[in-house]
Amino acid sequence: MRGLLYSNGKLQYRSDLPKPVPQSGESLIRVLKAGICRTDLEITRGYMDFSGVPGHEFVGVVEQSPNPAMVGSRVVGEINCGCNACAICKGGLQTHCADRTVLGIKGRDGAFAEYLAMPEANLHGVPDGMADEEAVFVEPVSAAYRIVEQVVVRGASVLVLGDGKLGLLIAQTLDIMGAGVTLCGRHRNKLAILDGTTINAVLEGELKKGKQYDVVVDATGVPAGAAKGMALTRPRGSLILKTTTAEKREIDLNLAVINEISVVGSRCGSFVHGMAIMETGKLKVRNMIDSEFPIEEGLRAFEAAGKPGAMKILLSF
């Protein structure tokens, strides 16, 4: 099959990839569209030591499934696949199973190929009214919503650092959930996506001097974001970390102690929540799409996604 392969530090397009063979409990999905995320770029810089087909934001059609009712359905999928045998999985926390595979990130080929296989239990049907271009956002919107489960955002002053795709989705999701949101970015064109919302979208120099926030979210995607966020968090506030980088980062832990700041790592969220946020119809996702490339032009797509200021790049099959 056609797809992208990352191996030996190199990303390449291949037309001879073996079609995945679904294991017990797994469905085979034909990918319709997939989105390139910053994590995918980090992976091609060595993050997670991944080798295989990358890609974890997708929408596809079920071609084979242990649940016959699913065949033919348009689906999105939760990316963490637990072992279902350990105590953590049995407690329902498959997303943190030590032996988990993660679609296109860890031990499991991902969505940048014609077909992928994943557990049927991870799949969620896509409502008819939701276009493919929207459905690929369920994964990052679920990750955005995860913050709502971790800290109280309703009524809180929230600063989101970073006007990349995830930052824009987080700002919108927390706004919908009742926070007073400021988003701080570097690109006027990206901030403009939030025009007409109640979000205060500003350039770095426009942040109110000396103001600190109840909750600060580092969605910058760069190593310096965490330290910058710490300085903007009020005493006893929370700094949410969404950024993972291949490089190590340093933050001033004395500041965390003295100001009693909670630094909270935040990753994937349940698609039930992400879907619910999508279904409010309030998220502006379509104007976050930069361009779409056929899988054959996947390397060009990665190049485009890596350009400063790039918005969401989609791959189609």
Add this chain to the structure above:
Amino acid sequence: MRGLLYSNGKLQYRSDLPKPVPQSGESLIRVLKAGICRTDLEITRGYMDFSGVPGHEFVGVVEQSPNPAMVGSRVVGEINCGCNACAICKGGLQTHCADRTVLGIKGRDGAFAEYLAMPEANLHGVPDGMADEEAVFVEPVSAAYRIVEQVVVRGASVLVLGDGKLGLLIAQTLDIMGAGVTLCGRHRNKLAILDGTTINAVLEGELKKGKQYDVVVDATGVPAGAAKGMALTRPRGSLILKTTTAEKREIDLNLAVINEISVVGSRCGSFVHGMAIMETGKLKVRNMIDSEFPIEEGLRAFEAAGKPGAMKILLSF
């Protein structure tokens, strides 16, 4: 008056220190006993750029006060003194006032001298049944209790890293509050203080391989403690930071994101709670006292407190 002075990077004993002059709302307190804490040692290594009389763990007698009923009372005192004018102070969070002074730590002479002055509102009377040697522990026990306000400890598996004074007090406090506590230290003689309690006190090599804990507390007092604690915290668990050091520290923030760990800075607690824990009568504090020095031998006392394995060193007047 007699006391210790830290200035220009040097700690010295002086008999000619000026007696403090209480400002509006402040009481003058004659110090009976004071405890040397690791923070005091860090201060003599440059932490907080403090200059003046160090010391913040004390018990004393009120000699002058805007509240006449307090004169003659034996007291302990909360160490953060807010400006009482800013929004943070008006919200009741004087401990985090940006303009606060902190007894013997920031902008206010401390307890390693015959007299100190501090706001009357910060003082707490000491019950008659509580000896001076016990009362000096109210401050660190309150700091230990602060953790109970930050994370759910009842029923949680808690690992306390560090068998120094604070580590031993934290382990005992969380044990009293219903956590399942393991304390990991380096000194058999210190671990032995917990004999007869339900705390599992172990040397580093004796920790159960591969086990992670719901809550890990870094009370090591050394830069490496935070990273070590992170690795021992279960996914979605909490790492509580009690350690402040003059040196910068690095932790793997990717690990915080991937395992969704909350890294929670923790500082001072209310003396109401510390006193309540002390009054349970269950804390073993007396056998944590190493020795007592008259203030004239304060430099020797600091030397003793800085020795590896030292327990609580008291100063008397």
